[in-house]
Amino acid sequence: MKHWIAAALAAFPAVAGAQELDGGDTAWILTSTALVLFMTLPGLALFYGGLVRTKNVLSVLMQCFAITCAISVMWVLFLYSLAFAEGGPLIGGLGKAFFAGVEEGTVSGTIPETAFAMFQLTFAIITPALVVGGFAERMKFSAMLTFSMLWSILVYAPVCHWVWAADGWLFGMGLLDFAGGTVVHITAGVAALVAALVLGTRQGFPSTPMLPHNMTMTVTGAAMLWVGWFGFNGGSALAANGNAAMAILVTHISAAAGAAAWAIIEWFRYGKPSALGTVTGMVAGLGTITPASGFVGPGGALVIGLAAGVLCFNATNFLKRKLGVDDSLDVFPVHGVGGILGTLLAGVFASSALGVFSGQGYADGMNMGSQMGVQAIGVLAVGTYTAAVTFVLLKLVRMVMGLRVSAEEESSGLDTAQHNERGYDL
Numbered sequence: 001m002k003h004w005i006a007a008a009l010a011a012f013p014a015v016a017g018a019q020e021l022d023g024g025d026t027a028w029i030l031t032s033t034a035l036v037l038f039m040t041l042p043g044l045a046l047f048y049g050g051l052v053r054t055k056n057v058l059s060v061l062m063q064c065f066a067i068t069c070a071i072s073v074m075w076v077l078f079l080y081s082l083a084f085a086e087g088g089p090l091i092g093g094l095g096k097a098f099f100a101g102v103e104e105g106t107v108s109g110t111i112p113e114t115a116f117a118m119f120q121l122t123f124a125i126i127t128p129a130l131v132v133g134g135f136a137e138r139m140k141f142s143a144m145l146t147f148s149m150l151w152s153i154l155v156y157a158p159v160c161h162w163v164w165a166a167d168g169w170l171f172g173m174g175l176l177d178f179a180g181g182t183v184v185h186i187t188a189g190v191a192a193l194v195a196a197l198v199l200g201t202r203q204g205f206p207s208t209p210m211l212p213h214n215m216t217m218t219v220t221g222a223a224m225l226w227v228g229w230f231g232f233n234g235g236s237a238l239a240a241n242g243n244a245a246m247a248i249l250v251t252h253i254s255a256a257a258g259a260a261a262w263a264i265i266e267w268f269r270y271g272k273p274s275a276l277g278t279v280t281g282m283v284a285g286l287g288t289i290t291p292a293s294g295f296v297g298p299g300g301a302l303v304i305g306l307a308a309g310v311l312c313f314n315a316t317n318f319l320k321r322k323l324g325v326d327d328s329l330d331v332f333p334v335h336g337v338g339g340i341l342g343t344l345l346a347g348v349f350a351s352s353a354l355g356v357f358s359g360q361g362y363a364d365g366m367n368m369g370s371q372m373g374v375q376a377i378g379v380l381a382v383g384t385y386t387a388a389v390t391f392v393l394l395k396l397v398r399m400v401m402g403l404r405v406s407a408e409e410e411s412s413g414l415d416t417a418q419h420n421e422r423g424y425d426l
Helices: 003-011 023-051 054-084 113-134 141-164 169-173 181-199 215-237 242-270 275-292 298-322 331-349 368-401 407-412 414-419
Strands: none
Touching: 023 054, 023 113, 023 215, 054 113, 054 141, 054 414, 113 141, 113 181, 113 331, 141 169, 141 181, 141 368, 141 414, 169 368, 181 275, 181 331, 181 368, 215 242, 215 275, 242 275, 242 298, 275 298, 275 331, 298 331, 331 368, 407 414
């Protein structure tokens, strides 16, 4: 059986105690946990905050901060249990509710279960925070928080269990998703697209220019995301070993290739490469390599990153300019499309027979054809389920409390309308 399956089984709390605590592994996962939290606060918050208009910058920062707090509390109460406790193929049980049995001496694989639980919490935080970009500048804060909490229960926790829990049905099929192509990027991207469609466009879209108000803030946040992603993907090895090191290497290569591809396309099409396009291409490269990062080598990562830059660039233009969908901060064309692409390409570049583009190889009994079939099933199942549940939740929240701020509040800006504050007082 291949290393990635063994590592995943060792990480699952159900087999806690099967191995002794390893200080090096523990130190790396604690470091990775800090890096992944750093991706949301301040990385994603600044990245998104710079992309919106001046009157909405605090609202985006506040949304990321509030989601971090709410999901953290819910994780302790029951979300961790639903995601990772023994249950069934669709959802975990409540055996770990209130962190029952998660004690200082409890071991999960070669690390403390507290470290495993905290590391996984940072993934549960950033996923609904990514969705914020789809409805930025127009959703009520109360509706955003209610939706995000319900969505984490009904979408994130079940999909996480399907893919990463030992008794999850996609895990059992052998889906390759090292660090969250399906669990994080497809769920967030699809949810953002559905939210953008349900809420409708912002006032003035697409005729009125809605340019980022602070590109310095956005580039700073993007740089933080790049650094934090080493913990996101490298930490998903759940050990300080060669698998973690290769995951970091391919993550960096894909990010650089994605940024270069996007910038070159802009250079040829518009005459100048933009900072916005370059950092967006970088994020596309990062999101696309995520599911494949533990299975592919540097050659495969280079192809994946270049493909991400090209495909996500065209998806962004097609969605906004051709279809007129106001996914405010391009969550679906970057994270959704990137997550789909990376999940599928993981089934290709995991092959050990592609020369310089070879990866680790397939699990026993699998080949490229069968693996691609499993990858496609994972993409379709996660995407369809996420779209359906997100749509129902948005309709439910709209019925109970309303989703969108009034026209007057949207015009004045969410900072003052929802928080009675301003991002800048110049």
